Amino acid sequence: MSLKLSSRRLIFRFVSVVLLAFAVFTVARAQTGSQSVYTDSLQNSWENWSWAQANLGSTGTVQSGSASIGVTSTGTWQALYLHHAAFSTANYTALSFWIHGGSAGGQQLQLQATSGGSALTAYNLNPLAASWQQITVPLSALGLNSSSTMDGFWLQDRTGVVLPVYYVDEITLVGGTTPTPTTSVTVAVDAGLNRHAISPLIYGTAFATTAQLLDLNAPLNRQGGNNASRYNWQLNADNRGNDWYFESLPYDSALPGEQGDTFIQNSRLGNAQPMLTIPIIDWVAQLGANRTRLSSFSVAKYGAQTGTDSQWFPDAGNGVKTNGQNVTGNDKTDANTPNSTTLEQGYVQHLISRWGAANAGGLRYYILDNEHSIWFSTHRDVQPVGPTMDEIYTRMRDYGAMIKNQDPNATVVGPEEWGWSGYLYSGYDQWYAPTHNWTYPDRAAHGNMDYMPWLLQQFKNYEQTSGRRVLDVFTLHYYPQGGEFSDDASSAMQSRRNRSTRSLWDPNYTDETWVNDKVKLIPRMKSWVAQYYPNTPTGVTEYNWGAEGNINGATAQADVYGIFGREGLDLATRWTTPAATTPTYKAMKMYRNYDGQNHGFGDTSVGASVPNPDEVSAFAAVRSSDNALTVMVVNKIGSNVATTVNLANFASAGTAQVWQLTSANQITRLTDASVANNAINVTVPPQSVTLFVVGASVLASPTNLTAVRAANSIRLDWQDNTTDEDGFVVERAPGTTGNYVEIFRTGANRTNYRALLRYGTYSYRVKTLRAGVLSTPSNVVQVGR
Numbered sequence: 001m002s003l004k005l006s007s008r009r010l011i012f013r014f015v016s017v018v019l020l021a022f023a024v025f026t027v028a029r030a031q032t033g034s035q036s037v038y039t040d041s042l043q044n045s046w047e048n049w050s051w052a053q054a055n056l057g058s059t060g061t062v063q064s065g066s067a068s069i070g071v072t073s074t075g076t077w078q079a080l081y082l083h084h085a086a087f088s089t090a091n092y093t094a095l096s097f098w099i100h101g102g103s104a105g106g107q108q109l110q111l112q113a114t115s116g117g118s119a120l121t122a123y124n125l126n127p128l129a130a131s132w133q134q135i136t137v138p139l140s141a142l143g144l145n146s147s148s149t150m151d152g153f154w155l156q157d158r159t160g161v162v163l164p165v166y167y168v169d170e171i172t173l174v175g176g177t178t179p180t181p182t183t184s185v186t187v188a189v190d191a192g193l194n195r196h197a198i199s200p201l202i203y204g205t206a207f208a209t210t211a212q213l214l215d216l217n218a219p220l221n222r223q224g225g226n227n228a229s230r231y232n233w234q235l236n237a238d239n240r241g242n243d244w245y246f247e248s249l250p251y252d253s254a255l256p257g258e259q260g261d262t263f264i265q266n267s268r269l270g271n272a273q274p275m276l277t278i279p280i281i282d283w284v285a286q287l288g289a290n291r292t293r294l295s296s297f298s299v300a301k302y303g304a305q306t307g308t309d310s311q312w313f314p315d316a317g318n319g320v321k322t323n324g325q326n327v328t329g330n331d332k333t334d335a336n337t338p339n340s341t342t343l344e345q346g347y348v349q350h351l352i353s354r355w356g357a358a359n360a361g362g363l364r365y366y367i368l369d370n371e372h373s374i375w376f377s378t379h380r381d382v383q384p385v386g387p388t389m390d391e392i393y394t395r396m397r398d399y400g401a402m403i404k405n406q407d408p409n410a411t412v413v414g415p416e417e418w419g420w421s422g423y424l425y426s427g428y429d430q431w432y433a434p435t436h437n438w439t440y441p442d443r444a445a446h447g448n449m450d451y452m453p454w455l456l457q458q459f460k461n462y463e464q465t466s467g468r469r470v471l472d473v474f475t476l477h478y479y480p481q482g483g484e485f486s487d488d489a490s491s492a493m494q495s496r497r498n499r500s501t502r503s504l505w506d507p508n509y510t511d512e513t514w515v516n517d518k519v520k521l522i523p524r525m526k527s528w529v530a531q532y533y534p535n536t537p538t539g540v541t542e543y544n545w546g547a548e549g550n551i552n553g554a555t556a557q558a559d560v561y562g563i564f565g566r567e568g569l570d571l572a573t574r575w576t577t578p579a580a581t582t583p584t585y586k587a588m589k590m591y592r593n594y595d596g597q598n599h600g601f602g603d604t605s606v607g608a609s610v611p612n613p614d615e616v617s618a619f620a621a622v623r624s625s626d627n628a629l630t631v632m633v634v635n636k637i638g639s640n641v642a643t644t645v646n647l648a649n650f651a652s653a654g655t656a657q658v659w660q661l662t663s664a665n666q667i668t669r670l671t672d673a674s675v676a677n678n679a680i681n682v683t684v685p686p687q688s689v690t691l692f693v694v695g696a697s698v699l700a701s702p703t704n705l706t707a708v709r710a711a712n713s714i715r716l717d718w719q720d721n722t723t724d725e726d727g728f729v730v731e732r733a734p735g736t737t738g739n740y741v742e743i744f745r746t747g748a749n750r751t752n753y754r755a756l757l758r759y760g761t762y763s764y765r766v767k768t769l770r771a772g773v774l775s776t777p778s779n780v781v782q783v784g785r
């Protein structure tokens with residue numbers, strides 16, 4: 001039951017959180033070939049079919065020209081609806097219009113296109129401003145593509161209230177055609193470019209079984225989510241909050257801490273490090289007599305409600321009265337008991353007693369709760385008002401210090417914020433703003449700083465003052481907000497998934513949803529850390545691009561893994577673990593255990609570039625275990641792509657293994673590909689993930705190393721056994737310890753080295769260097785002084 005979080009989490013993310021946004025999607029005016037829908041009046045045979053009152057000649061508030069459309073509601077759920085005889089959208093790419101929220105603004109609308117009289121994908125607009133703003137929405141975001149027909153669109157209230165008047169002007173269908181899908185692509189791989197280590201911890205997951213962890217060769221397994229916020233380790237029970245009727249439920253065992261202990265055991269058997277959540281919210285679950293369920297919103301106590309757990313616990317309500325208002329003023333002790341650092345200290349002590357300290361093989365990762373800034377929704381029975389910046393910092397500081405007091409080598413992880421609004425605004429501001437004209441008093445009280453940078457700054461200040469760190473890893477959650485986190489596999493949604501992974505990295509990509517900003521998540525996190533708390537690792541501990549059972553979900557997951565490695569993220573855990581039968585699960589396996597022998601993608605990222613990552617993306621890395629170059633090519637589109645992989649700064653053995661995942665839902669080893677003229681030429685099938693494992697040519701070691709001592713200097717000479725090396729690396733170790741360090745790096749074709757001789761006895765050896773790869777060492781010589 002604990003994993004029933006996903007669907008209800010989805011409902012909150014895609015309905016409630018749009019109320020928290022306020023930016024507006026603005027782009028340039030219409031292109032050549034555009035069609036005017038409204039300019040002072042309806043144009044080109046467009047008709048008014050509205051079921052709101054639409055004044056097509058309003059002159060009081062105008063963006064340009066002499067008139068606009070004034071829209072007045074006479075009831076709830078009303079809309080401005082403009083209709084046209086059905087036409088092809090092949091020559092159009094977007095719908096653009098100007099909109100004004102009147103004297104106060106704040107109206108919340110959704111845009112939907114119609115085809116055959118039926119509404120297509122809803123696109124939520126941000127709350128309207130009390131000024132003119134231009135909005136341009138790609139037709140693909142409305143469920144249309146180049147082969148679609150369209151017969152209208154509407155702007156509809158999405159809140160069920162009577163709206164104040166708003167104005168619309170300069171409505172245009174933006175001209176242009178959808179680009180022809182790629183049929184060929186060149187992937188440029190440079191093994192000497194942008195080299196950096198890939199953290200294996202980016203391939204983590206959540207709630208995986210032991211068998212899944214072993215099969216995925218996953219390094220991390222996270223226990224988290226909304227219910228983890230309310231876990232009472234003494235009772236081995238939790239409260240499910242808004243995910244399940246605010247019920248406190250027992251786990252099968254009455255043993256204190258059993259749920260965490262079992263999770264740790266199963267993770268360790270799967271060779272993965274467990275990550276456990278420590279509640280820092282003020283209330284955790286309480287149970288009734290004989291471990292019976294309790295409910296925060298009893299129907300018997302608080303009256304009839306719009307939903308109840310009719311099957312399992314009919315007295316448990318959803319906390320919403322029949323008039324649509326939330327139950328308020330409930331007694332928190334109905335189903336909960338107070339939490340404290342003392343209570344959670346007992347849990348940490350239990351875990352150390354059972355499993356040992358972090359540096360002795362015990363639990364290493366402690367997570368400080370979950371998505372604090374939306375507790376006012378997910379846990380409104382005990383936290384009806386969003387917590388302020390100071391409240392969360394104080395809790396994180398105190399609980400983090402408590403954990404470090406018990407286990408100084410533990411790794412404390414947080415703040416686990418939910419998404420875009422939570423990065424910028426505290427829970428208090430997110431709770432307050434929608435009903436107070438989008439003002440943010442908590443932010444204003446903190447110098448108008450974004451929430452996450454402010455939090456990092458406080459932890460840095462604390463470390464400087466106290467001399468110790470109580471937050472070790474800076475972690476956020478990220479879910480794309482355009483409906484990707486769903487089972488929707490329509491062509492429009494597949495295209496959106498293909499594009500939206502750009503929000504993880506691309507500084508030029510504006511998120512196409514209500515976020516309407518350049519998210520560039522990983523660079524943003526690293527920039528915040530660099531400025532406010534240097535040397536803090538970064539992690540994304542919840543993310544999901546949906547469509548697990550579809551190859552489109554698999555290509556998105558493969559893209560995400562590649563981005564995490566290329567961008568230098570330190571840690572990631574997916575929410576949650578897909579079924580082993582799904583393409584998405586197999587895409588994860590392609591990076592860590594494609595052959596069933598735990599061989600995977602390389603651990604040193606190198607340069608890989610493509611013309612259009614929305615269609616075909618590629619990632620490359622060198623694998624230290626065998627010096628192989630691994631190249632992952634992700635074809636996101638529905639057609640074959642003739643692919644040329646050009647290799648630079650890598651000496652190939654002449655062949656490459658080819659492993660591939662397609663819509664047939666199998667990882668298959670294909671016939672080895674030849675590497676000719678430093679290139680691989682293959683055709684990758686539609687919507688596929690293809691891994692090339694390019695063997696490195698054997699790099700000959702130097703031989704006949706000799707040493708000649710002259711007074712206080714030494715000269716080393718060796719034999720060069722290669723013709724294409726980049727140079728040689730000279731290494732030295734004290735005595736015969738074997739603790740070699742690099743002391744000099746030569747250019748190509750040089751076969752000697754001279755330096756001052758230190759006092760003592762030293763061992764020397766030389767290695768050949770090519771494309772960042774080192775050969776095995778030469779013979780060893782010893783020289784003393």
